[in-house]
Amino acid sequence: MDKKAKKRVEVLRKKVAQFQQQLTGAKQQPDDPEEPARIQADIDQAHAEIKKLKES
Numbered sequence: 001m002d003k004k005a006k007k008r009v010e011v012l013r014k015k016v017a018q019f020q021q022q023l024t025g026a027k028q029q030p031d032d033p034e035e036p037a038r039i040q041a042d043i044d045q046a047h048a049e050i051k052k053l054k055e056s
Contacts, residue, residue, distance in 0.1 A: 005053045012046045012053075019043045 001009070019042050026035040 001053065001056070005056065009050050009053050012050050016043055016046050016050075019046070 019039055023036060023039045023043070026032070026039055030036075
């Protein structure tokens with residue numbers, strides 16, 4: 001991986017951590033029943049991008 005890919009992976013990991021906190025909060029306070037699914041989709045998308053970057 002080049003420097004640019006490593007930096008992108010680092011940014012994505014920070015986003016995943018933030019999404020995890022949002023997901024926990026959304027599960028505790030179910031104002032919008034669609035929100036946990038949306039946040040989980042964002043987490044899955046970030047994990048997929050990290051995997052793609054690591055494979056290249």
